[in-house]
Amino acid sequence: MNHDDLAADLAAREAAAYSMGGVEKLERRRQQGLLNARERITYLLDDGTFLEEGLLATSSVVAEDRDTTPADGKVTGFGKVDGRAVGIASNDFTVKGASSSLTNMKKLGHVKRVATQRGLPLVFLGESSGARMPDNMGSRGMGDLLGNDPTQYIRFRETPWASAVLGQCFGSSAWYTCLSDFTVMRKGAVMAVASPVLASLAIGETVDPQQLGGWQLHAETTGLIDTFADTDEEALDLVRRFLSYMPSHHLEAPPTAAVPAGSDAAASRLPELVPDRRKRVYDVHRVLEAVVDTNSLFELKAQFGRTAVTALARLDGRVVGVVANNPLVKGGALDAHACEKITRFLVLCDSFNIPLLMFVDTPGFLIGMEGERQRAAGKIMNFMTALQLFSMPKLSVILRKSYGQAYLNMGGGRNSDEVTAWPTAEVSFMDPDYATKVVTWGKPEADDPEAQSVIRTQMERDASVWDMASTFAVQHVIRPSDTRRHLISLLDVHHDRRTGGIGRHAMANWPSTF
């Protein structure tokens, strides 16, 4: 064969690979408003930057599948997002449901390995049916295809992983989603251990796909996803947005951005955003938006563990992680889900060199039977351990209440590098109302409202910020409207010039769920 013939052969093979699962299947997706695996890559990556790995790869287990498995159902390679290189794996559901088999697992392994060794974030676009059948069947199938990579499901968080659940995600798509640092799910997609059909067979009753693994379940109940979207395009925009806060790898500081005009002006609204009446609730999102750079607040898991807010943001152009109690939900009392959410967020921020801002207004941990059933005590300690291992600058601001063990979890004492308080701050072991009852239990004062009132008033006074300031337990008491400027100055002081702002990453191999 001469060069021209070989070139024609290559072109024909390329065309076959690009044809994916065929015109009919692709058209059906188009009619459903879904992008296909290659369109998703094109949409996410900067124009013309996709460098594909394994375009001509096909099934190598079942001989008859060789001509019907373009790219073996997983499109992989490298490209750029907002000018920065990433690795990408996009499942092509039109080719055998993007099921995992011998060749495509080699492709995926290669992209993972290169991204890890060269310091590139990884993006998984999930839509796959699980292990390919019959390839994985029998002891030969198991022996040849499964378990041959002893690092397949380890995370050391050398580089950030972002994942989008864009269709049915069972098996590896679900596993990689749960290992990722960020997950967005398109409404209508399903993520579960096994398909509804298989689940129905196993338990003998019909399982509804959305109840088994829909966006609402994962956003509100399991917390396995960070956010959700109406369309493929919107989901991919959110992947791009997440990556804009991330360094390319763990030995790099996150990218800075220009500070939007007007970012300083919003802070003047802060005094009116927090009610001075100590029992009144408010939405802490408005406080956070007035502190960070305009439109930079990117909340994760907004529907899960809602008594706290976890968000990436920018402060004076630098990426920060924000943890805040939200009094609007359950008075801001931290529950088991909120603890779990915060723990995961601390792991993310510490692993990728992101300083932490904590905004404190909590009456304590939500106590009661439900919390104990959800293993609240264990989750409180996971959160506490994560906070103490956190090696990036951590700055806390007590807006109003900080009580009991939650005082420690929210950065009280030496659990943050600097504790700042507003004059409205109150700190004590227990709310004065409860504490008065506890200390007068079984004593004559217990039945004397006047004596109780005297004790309560003294306790309220003792909880004020001034004693904290005089004992240096808070380092700064500031006017609310100075919060933004103050945090910018503190962040600059605490930037570790010795390491260039790179943390110790002691939680890099912690799991993504707790």
Added chain:
Amino acid sequence: MARHEILSEVTGTVWQIEVAVGDSVSSGDDVLILESMKMEIPALAPCDGIIVELTVASGQTVEEGQLLAIVED
């Protein structure tokens, strides 16, 4: 006309009821205020509509998830 249930998000005590049956409410209005963890926690109208049922009284203890009121839009 759809009926929307307002459920308690916490275990606590009904501290103050802000509406009466037959009142119109707008989405986000306080329907009643619960006290829990020494905080006043409002139960909000989920939509614009009319309060057609109040299932609790002031001072009553409620469980998380308990029905508080029904709004019809």
